[in-house]
Amino acid sequence: MTNSIDDIADEAKVFFITGSNTTETHPVISYRIRRAIKNGAKLIVADPRRIKMAENADVFLQLKPGTNVALLQGMAKVILDEKLYDEDFIKNRTEGFEDYAEKIGGIDLNEMAEITGVPAEKITDAARIYAGSDPAAILYTMGITQHTTGTDNVLALAGLATLTGNLGKRGGGVNPLRGxxxxxxxxxxxxxxxxxxxxxxxxxxxxxxxxxxxxxxxxxxxxGMPMTKMFKAALEGQIKGVYVMGENPAVSEPDICKITEALETMELVVVQDLFFTETADYADVVLPAASFAEKDxxxxxxxxxVQRIRKAVNAPGExxxxxxxxxxxxxxxxxxxxxxxxxxxxxxxxxxxxxxxxxxxxxxxxxxxxxxxxxxENHPGTPILYGEKFLTGSGKAQFKPVDYKPSAEAPDDEYPFILTTGRSLYHYHTGTMTRRSAGLSDLYDMEKALISKEDAERLGLNENDRVRLTSRRGEVEAEVKPVSELKEGTVFMTFHFAETCANQLTNSELDPVANIPELKVCAVNLEKV
Amino acid sequence: MFKVTINGLETEIEKGATVLEAAEKVGIYIPTLCHHPDLSTFGGCRVCMVDTDGKIVTACRAPVADGMVVKTDTEEVRQVRLSNVELILASHNEDCQNCTRNNSCRLQEVSAFVGINQERMSRIRRSVEPVKEDDSNPFFHRDFTRCIQCGICIRTCEEINGVAAIHFAFRGFHTKVSVLGDKPIKDSKCESCGECVVRCPTGALYLTRPETPEREVESVCTYCGVGCGIKIGVRGDRVVKVDGNRDNEVNRGDLCVKGRYGFDFINHPERLKTPLIKKDGIFVEASWDEALDFIADKMSDIKAKHGADALGGISSARCSNEENYLFQKLFRAMGTNNVDHCARL
Amino acid sequence: MIQKFDAVEKEALESLEKEQNNDIPQIYVGCATCGNATGAQSVVQTIKNKLEREGVKAEIKEVGCIGMCFAEVLVDVIKPGRPRISYQDVTAEKAEEIIDSYIINDDHRPDLALGFFGEGGPEDVERIDTGDVFKNQQRVILKNCGVIDPENINEYIARGGYRGLAEALEMKQEGIIGVLKDSGLRGRGGAGFPAGRKWESCLKPQADQKYVICNADEGDPGAFMDRSVLEGDPHSVIEGMIIAGYTIGSSKGYFYVRAEYPLAIKRLRKAIAQAKEKNLLGENILGTGFDFDLEIFQGAGAFVCGESTALVMSIEGNRGWPKPLPRPRTTEEGLWGKPTLLNNVKTFSVVPQILSKGANWFRSIGTEGSPGTAVFALTGKINRSGLIEVPMGIELKKIIYEVGGGILDDRKFKAVQTGGPSGGCLPDDKLHLSVDFDTLVEAGSMMGSGGMVVIDETTCMVDVARYFLDFTFEESCGQCVPCRQGTQQMLEVLNDICEGRGREGDIEHLIELGESIIKGSICGLGQTAPNPVLSTIQYFQDEYEAHIKDHSCPALVCKNLIVYHIDEEKCTACGRCRKACPVEAISGEKKVPHKIDQELCTKCGICFQECPERFSAVERLTGKENLAAAARGRLTDV
CATH class of the missing domain: 3.40.50.740 (Rossmann fold)
Structure with a gap:
């Protein structure tokens, strides 16, 4: 985050939350945001799902998965056209505005509306609200980054913040909420x-x-090699040994079939964890590790x-x-x-x-x-970045216009739905810890594939019907739950449950810069079993 | 600044402060049941009543005025407070021994302060509404016979986490804290964060596993990236409770359902307790020396045969900085940059 | 602007003239809720059919309540050149008879008539407007009720309606407030806060929006003053609200009407539409540039929503809870946080007249401290129940014995309850008191919004207190402890007393509880809830003591404290009680005096009613000894 939770929650006049299901993934931050909204702050939410935060939103933009750049550039276009940008900031602290303005100026807002499925008026409203109150904070999570265009998405967000002078000051910023x-x-x-x-x-x-x-x-x-490439490299014989600490790639990685195959081929697999995970099955050595409560x-x-954790109890056994x-x-x-x-x-x-x-x-x-x-030792720390200069050669923020590119995989006749994945409030990642809490499992005990009510009706599916979801990479069976929070053509699953592992389906295509896989968009089909 | 005299003690306090705050400043105890410093004032319990310039008001709401004279122990004040507490007790479950909040209950504290006595209570007609307990939530239950309708849970749900899952329902004597449609709380939009349980002044909202810790250790929650400060409650060598750390600037005591209640994994019987080595496809227990020797040999072997870049290290966003640092140090010292972790997942 | 109104008025009179043919008989049927409940609608239909069948021309008008509810259904007939004759207790058959006899054949049927209004009526029929019912009344707020067709704005205008508004629009805001202040008008909702001062405090604050709210959430048991005004003369209230809007600078008003008043809501809707049509409401009223719109908000019927802050919460979509003190005044921070003027139906309805007739006219009615009139819903054990309007300052005695015609069946007066569940009971020796805001409070009761229940010797005062407390217990909103728990506690104690479980010290307990509830409660509901109990203890403590100490109910009302017994000497063994007893608790044969099996008896009282008065063999006994004897099955021994 460029800013701290405190300054955003206390001073932002507008929150622009995109690709973040804040109430479930960062609940305590969502408390603060809801309190701020109660005190008069405005809220823009952009998400393919009508998430809970959308209830509090002044504008809710339900975009098609993977069309973030189009939405954000559309907002930038409105800000430019209506001259809602921060001229002083642009003059004193940025470079490349002319090129950016020229490029964005050439965009057709209606085309962006078409791509995103969000009406142009709503994009305009959102842009006016975001640029209309000062300061405005952007908050995002994996909904922005887990795309083949993840880097572009972030650049487009940064463009908005730069345009409106929302960097380097309290209550503003571009703030990825770390998972x-x-x-x-x-x-x-x-x-x-x-x-x-x-x-x-x-x-x-x-x-x-x-x-x-x-x-x-x-x-x-x-x-070296990013994790997302290591397993492919192993299949190609380049990686012979892997040491896995506190990770469960056999559930969490995209395109699981390839991962397990890779694990099987390696000469050495070490797994170091609290529990015997799904990945441990493929290990040569499994080492028992201490939990956070058992160490300093x-x-x-x-x-x-940076905060201290402290040993509270002894680790079990050895x-x-x-x-x-x-x-x-x-x-x-x-x-x-x-x-x-x-x-x-x-x-x-x-x-x-x-x-x-x-x-x-x-x-x-x-x-x-x-x-x-x-x-x-006397430095007070830096809750807010870029107060004076940016980490560029010139110390100025650089506008980097990007182009909208579609996701790696688009729905077609064979796989007509877009699957997008996410998390639940009650579970954490692959459930290694949370599924061992009886209470949490009681509140959320199984994965359900969420589909839109329209699709459910069209396919004759009722709640709890079992369906088979298939993609070019694998298949999963799960119960469905028709919901109104999704638009037609979209399926949502979490990846907490190994038995209904959404990552059997997901696409391991990577963003070329950040090497992050496109977990948020893949094409699937579903049929009743 | 306003000058206020409370029971003869003078103090200065800023305009807009309440009589209750002024009393706190001079160290005078005023009993309250529905007041909570984190929340907006309610003014429903009426036990904080005091005399300000001859008028009986609720100290939690009444703003101070310059030159105000407050009396907290007049005959009239005593009478009104006593009567209100007696009335609350009249419809409150009498069985304190079987209450998880026995000895930490605000109603007990206030009752003792106003001076409940047997003779007066014998005039009171007791009637506890026989409302069935809501045991739908795995972490806390709702015992309506101990609820005093102070509304602290309701304001917490609305003002602290903005969920607003609960509100008062029904009217008058039958008023009850309820969710939409008066269903079990599990079927509501409650997010089980437990903030209401923390603030409940009585045993109306109680933990299903109410173990009192022997000691507390300050730490940071291990779930998401918010980094909430917690206090780990320990009994023996077990973690029995997690509370929000109100001194931590990140969360100021707030927690979510996982952070507060999702600690079972620490004491879980399935925890790995010894190193395991796969022999002929079967994992067998091994000593640390055996296991580490095995790993060191294999790694050295791979490096010797294929070069250090044939090794890959997957570190963890779940582990500490020091551990991540050592992990990358180990691999880099081996001569490879093939180190990564799950930042992208 | 006045010219503009003159034109509106002229047009109204003209169309009225066109609409109305005064050369044919006019028939008025009292069609307020009270009339409809006794069958007014079917009477209207019968009359219409009959007229058509007979080919007789007459105008039928559905009017509001004229106040003589005891005589419903009321049908009044005005034949051209004759005074208005009222017929009482009209049924469909009687209606046909009246048409045959009076309208067709000119026999005015003194046997069916209640009386006539004005001069020159027939000698064998009483004149009403100078008789006991009306001579003590002064109809200001109710002047149009039962007289005009409430669904026809022209009739309202013809009787001076909307002239007050026209005049107000010529005045400065401060001027209007000045007139109100001079008039001494006090709010008719119960507390009697000076209206001029309230309006002034709402004029002062600067705000982009202000609101006017008419509190029509009339909820006292037995009170129907506001309903009658809304049903009988809706335009008067609307006019008052428009004036209020103009005065404080508001463009939006709300009627907060309980949903249980469907007829009032229907008539208000119609009236609002008509006023808009004539440009008396809506945008640019009478060309002055002043906009004012009215909306009806239906309340769900919670008594506490009559409290101003709870009412505001309710409109805002919240739970209807009063805001605890200290809180900003509604006039400064009311609906949606904006300055809000909230008055009762009757307050708004009298404002236009004050403006057109002047402050002095209003001051000439009533007393120095409480000018004007008081509207009461007079009910209970009284001969002529109904809606009355009397000048402030009139003695209670006059209301009960003259307007109300005395106690039913010539029984003995015991108490009069005013102010509904918030008020108190006044005994015989307080009947000399005059009715005004302050005197009644001093005596331990209050004006309230206008309920007046007369109680006679057959009523148990502990039971009356219990009745009202049960009401406040049910209607307590539950927010504060004293009211939520305290009313329940008092009710439990009263139940115990009425059911023979009273304990030594209960009276003191009740008084202490009552005082704590008054001091500790958030709003007026709680602060006044103990009044019925405290005032009955004050004036009828002996009844409480009899219940507690002797388990005796002197009025023979409290079921658990009485037993039914057949006096063998008096019983003629007629068998009526035996046949009527629903639980076969009475045994006996011909010529053998009957007996009641106390174990089977449910104390329903049917035997008591059945036993012919000339025998009066069934008697009710009370007191410890009788109860004990009955329990032993040896009542005759006593």
Whole structure:
């Protein structure tokens, strides 16, 4: 997030929520937003489903899955045509406006309406509301990113925020709500193939040298393989061994059949987890890990806030924290620098190698969380990014117009429905933890494929009828539930339940820049069984 | 600033403050049942009544005035408060021993303060509405015989999380907290966040597993990326409760259903307890040394045969920063950048 | 602008002249809810059919209630050049007779007539307007009720209607408020707040929108004043609201009418449409540029929604709950948070007359502190129940014995209850009190919105208190503890007392509870709910004590405290009671005095009613001894 939860919730006059089912995926943030709306803030919601947040919306844009760019460029067009943009901001803090304006100016709003299925008047209303009150915050989640055009979608959102001067100030920003407890931290600490901790590129000679020296090894300057490609590479014989920590790719990855096949071919599969997961079936070694309540450490939340977790109970049996396991394994592998006394010491090392975290210490975290960048021990942290300059060569924000491109797979006669996936309030990811809570399972005990009432009527399907969903990649059987929150032609499923695994169907096509799979759009067929 | 005198104690307080806030400032206890500092005022329980300049008002709503003289213990105030508490008790379940909130109940506290006595209570006609308990929710039940209609749950649902699943239904003495259509709460739009249970002053909303922790440990929720501060309640070596940490600036005590109630996995019997090595297609228990040696040998072997880039590391957005850091360090130290995690899923 | 209205008025008179043929008989049928309930609609139909069959020309007019509900169905006939003759208790058959006798044959049928209005009536029929019923009355608010066709705006205009509005539109806002203040008009909803001051406090705040609300959520048991005005003279209320809108600067008004008043709603709808047609309502009223629209909001019938803040909540779509104090005044922050003027039906309805006749005219009626008239729904054990309008300051005695014609069956007066469930009961020695806002409150009751229930010696005062408390218990909104729990507690205690389970100390308990409820409750409903109990304890404590100490109900009403017994000496063994008893609890043969089996007896009282008055053998006994004896089956021993 460019901003903090606090400043958005307290100061935004408009919330533009798109591709985020906030009430179910980030409930506590949704509480804050609903409170703000009660106090007079406006809300725009764009989503293929009439999600709960839409009830509170001033404008609800029910777009066809995968047409985000068209919608956002349409809004930009209205803002330009009606001169609702922030001239001062554009003049002082951006570059590339002319090209952007020219490109967007050439768009036909009615065409965007046609593509998205959202009437032009509604797009206009949304644009006026978003640009009409200051500040306005954009919040998005996987509904924006999990597309082959994920990067374009984000750029289009950034374009809106830049156009209206909603960057670098309280109550504004472009704010991806991060899905997992420490997805931000995993990125920040370098669990990515192209960057070291602190986003220092592996290809940068200085960074590479710094880390190679620190780790006493020769680290390649070529980025490694993203997870989404590793399994394909394994099938092609390039990857021979995979170490899986706290992950369940046999359920969570798109196009599951390929994943399990890949796991079977590898020489070494290590799974390190709390439970014997679906992936563990394919493992050669399974290691028992400690849960978050059984160890010390830190998580980084969606607003870049580093916070302490603390050991509350002992891990069961011989289970060990991942940290302890890597210390032991590192030493067994003969690697240097794996004899830490504990998490505190690891954090110290991170601070030494990642300048953005230099000021973050366990001592300071006792007082509360710190948002990075935190440059030294007196730095207060940075809840809001880009207050003075942007991370570009010139320090100015760059307009990057993008073109609408359709999703990789479009519905056709054979697979006439679009399947889009998401999450439920009551479960988490592949359900490894939540399905072991009797209460949560009681409240939400099975997956149902949601279809529109119109489609249900047309196909003669009633609630609880079993259907077979098929795609070019696999098939799944599930009960259906006709709902009014979906438009005709759209099917919705979560991926919490291995027995009705939506990822048997999903498409593993990737965004060319971010390598994120297109989990939000794939073509499926459904038939009664 | 307004000057206010409460029971002879003078204080200064800003305009717009309530008499209750002024009393709190000078440390004077005023009993309340329907008041909650997180919520808008209601003014329905009428036990916070005080005398302001000769007029009986509810302290929770009445704004201070400059030069106001407040008396909290006049005969009239005592009488009105006592009468109201007696009336509440008249239709409240008498069985405190079997209540999860015994000894932490606001009604008990207020009753003790106003001075309930047997002789006066013997005049009261008791009648508890025989409304059946709602046991539809797995985490908390609703016991209507202990509900005092303070409306705190209703305001919580509306003002804290904006769900507004519950409201008062029916009228007068038969007033009851209800969901649309008076159905079981499980069949409503309730999101089971438990914020109402936390704020219920009596045992009307009670946890189905009401274990009181021996100690609490501050931490951060392990579910989504919001990063809510929690207090893990521990008894023995078990996690028995999770509460929102009101001191945490991210959530200020708020939690969702998973964060508050979804902790069963920690103590779950299916947790992995020893390393396992697959031998002839069957997993067998192994020691840590065996398991790690096996892994180290295999990894070194693959690196030797195919190069370090034949290894891939899938790290986890579920694990800590320190662990992710070590994971990437381990793989990079092995000589490959093939490290990633589930950021895209 | 006045010219514009003159034109409207002229046109109204002209079309009225065209519509009405005064050369043929005029027949008025009282068709308010009270008339319809006793069969007015079928009488209307019968008359129409009859006239057609006979080929007789006459005009039939469905009018509102003239107030003499005791005589419904009322049919009045005005033959050209003759005074208006009222016929009472008219049925379909009687209606045909009246047409045959009077309209066709000119026999005015003194046997069916109630009386006549005005001068020059027949000698064998009483004159009504100077008789007991009307001589003490002064009809201001009700002046058109029962006189005009409420569904014809021209008739309203012909009687001076909408002239007040026309005059108001010529005046400055402050001027109108000045007149209201000078008139001393106090709100007719019950509390009697000075109307001029209320309007003024609503004029002051600046706002983009203000609202006018007419509170027609009349909910007291036995009260139907507002309904009668809405049914009988809807335009007067509409006119008052338009004036209010103009005065405070509002363009939108609401009628909050309970859905149980369908006829009132129907007539209001019609009246609103007619007023719009004549440009007296809607956009650019009479060319002045002033816009005002009216909407009807149907309430679901909760008594508490008569409370102004609860009413506002209800219109807003919320649960109808009063807002606890301290809260902003409705005149400053009312409906949708905007300044809102809320008055009762009768308050609005009298405003046009005050404006056209002047403040002094209004002050000349009533008392110094409470000028004007009071409208009461007079009911209970009284000879002439109905809707009456009397000048403020009239003695209670006059209302009961002259207007109301005294107690039914010449029984003894016991108490009069005013103010409905919020009011109190006044005994015999308070009948000299004058009716006005302040005097009644001092005596422990209140004006209220106008219910007046007369109670005689056959009524148990504890039971009366219980009746009213049961009402407030049922109607309590449930928001605050004193009212929600307190009314229930008081009701339980009263039930115990009435059923022989009263305890020593209950009277003190009731008084203490009552005082706490008055002090602790949020709104007027709770703050006044104990009044019926406290006032009956004040004036009839002996009855309470008899119930508690001796298990005796002196009025012989409380079922659990009485037993039925047949006096052997008096019983002639006629067998009537035996045959009538629904549970066969009475045994006896011819010539053998009958007996009641107390175990079987359900105390329905049928035997008591059946026993011919000349024998009066069935008697009701009360008190511990009798009850105990009955329980032993040896009542005759006592």
């Amino acid at each position: 997992q407890n420490n997805v931000q931290g995993a990125c920040d600490t370098g669990a990515l193939p192209n960057v070291f901790p602190g986003y220092q590129p592996v290809s940068s000679p200085e960074a590479n040298q710094k880390f190679s020296e620190a780790y006493g090894a020769e680290i390649p300057d070529k980025p 450490g830190t998580f980084v939340n969606t607003e870049r806030r 289970a060990k924290s991942d940290l302890d396991i890597f210390c032991d394994l590192g030493q067994k592998l003969g690697l240097k620098g794996f004899n830490y006394s504990g998490a505190t010491e690891v954090m110290k090392e991170i601070g030494e190698l990642n300048p953005k975290w230099k000021g973050i210490t366990y001592e300071r975290l006792e007082e509360g969380g710190l948002c990075w960048p935190c440059l030294d």
